[in-house]
Amino acid sequence: xxxxxxxxxxxxxxxxxxxxxxxxxxxxxxxxxxxxxxxxxxxxxxxxxxxxxxxxxxxxxxxxxxxxxxxxxxxxxxxxxxxxxxxxxxxxxxxxxxxxxxxxxxxxxxxxxxxxxxxxxxxxxxxxxxxxxxxxxxxxxxxxxxxxxxxxxxxxxxxxxxxxxxxxxxxxxxxxxxxxxxxxxxxxxxxxxxxxxxxxxxxxxxxxxxxxxxxxxxxxxxxxxxxxxxxxxxxxxxxxxxxxxxxxxxxxxxxxxxxxxxxxxxxxxxxxxxxxxxxxxxxxxxxxxxxxxxxxxxxxxxxxxxxxxxxxxxx
Numbered sequence: 001x002x003x004x005x006x007x008x009x010x011x012x013x014x015x016x017x018x019x020x021x022x023x024x025x026x027x028x029x030x031x032x033x034x035x036x037x038x039x040x041x042x043x044x045x046x047x048x049x050x051x052x053x054x055x056x057x058x059x060x061x062x063x064x065x066x067x068x069x070x071x072x073x074x075x076x077x078x079x080x081x082x083x084x085x086x087x088x089x090x091x092x093x094x095x096x097x098x099x100x101x102x103x104x105x106x107x108x109x110x111x112x113x114x115x116x117x118x119x120x121x122x123x124x125x126x127x128x129x130x131x132x133x134x135x136x137x138x139x140x141x142x143x144x145x146x147x148x149x150x151x152x153x154x155x156x157x158x159x160x161x162x163x164x165x166x167x168x169x170x171x172x173x174x175x176x177x178x179x180x181x182x183x184x185x186x187x188x189x190x191x192x193x194x195x196x197x198x199x200x201x202x203x204x205x206x207x208x209x210x211x212x213x214x215x216x217x218x219x220x221x222x223x224x225x226x227x228x229x230x231x232x233x234x235x236x237x238x239x240x241x242x243x244x245x246x247x248x249x250x251x252x253x254x255x256x257x258x259x260x261x262x263x264x265x266x267x268x269x270x271x272x273x274x275x276x277x278x279x280x281x282x283x284x285x286x287x288x289x290x291x292x293x294x295x296x297x298x299x300x301x302x303x304x305x306x307x308x309x310x311x312x313x314x315x
């Protein structure tokens with residue numbers, strides 16, 4: 001006998017066991033008896049389309065045993081909304097569950113549904129920051145943070161400062177760089193014909209370029225900050241040539257033994273490739289990458305050099 005079959009509160013339910021293809025299934029899943037029983041009761045109440053407090057208890061029990069079962073989460077959400085349950089209490093329960101299961105996607109989708117119905121993000125960014133103290137690169141939590149920004153219009157409410165603090169703590173946190181890009185360039189609701197972000201605001205563009213350059217100064221061999229700088233310039237529709245003097249400080253072709261960053265050398269190759277008559281120099285930069293500074297991707301650098309249409313050069 002099991003927990004639910006012995007409980008008088010569930011005596012009216014005839015459980016529906018898993019049907020895996022008859023009495024001799026080809027590859028039956030070895031469910032734990034307690035989990036299998038709980039799922040059989042969930043199937044029964046779902047078939048009856050029941051929404052009641054005991055469903056919340058049942059789904060909480062199942063989530064405790066298997067927090068990745070999306071069907072359980074979806075039915076729990078339907079039950080919460082049908083009963084007009086205390087959604088703040090649900091968030092408090094979700095906090096503990098998220099801290100226990102940090103890499104679970106379903107928790108954050110469920111949280112999104114709950115917060116959307118609440119129509120308030122009070123306390124949410126604070127909890128997200130707590131999650132980042134445990135893992136500052138948790139993809140599911142970052143996705144949820146972006147949803148919060150978009151859903152509640154938080155574009156100019158401390159998000160840039162938030163990314164600045166995380167990047168200062170770990171300049172290689174690519175997730176923080178990505179979120180900063182989203183905050184700067186991702187706003188969808190604009191006045192008709194108005195360009196925003198780095199495209200339409202020179203002050204924003206200069207600020208973001210300076211931010212990236214300062215990060216590069218601290219850690220020249222960091223792909224995130226170089227990628228951000230290149231992305232800002234490209235997004236704004238500016239020529240890469242404008243960054244040449246800065247890039248030369250980290251990858252001068254005149255001093256090939258003193259290259260401080262393979263990413264700067266890659267950037268320099270792009271700049272030179274865009275300059276008329278500088279194809280040979282661009283090829284030299286790519287040869288330096290292929291032969292010394294990034295030989296693991298030799299085939300890629302040689303492919304890039306092939307696009308220049310020049311002969312081989314000695315690095």
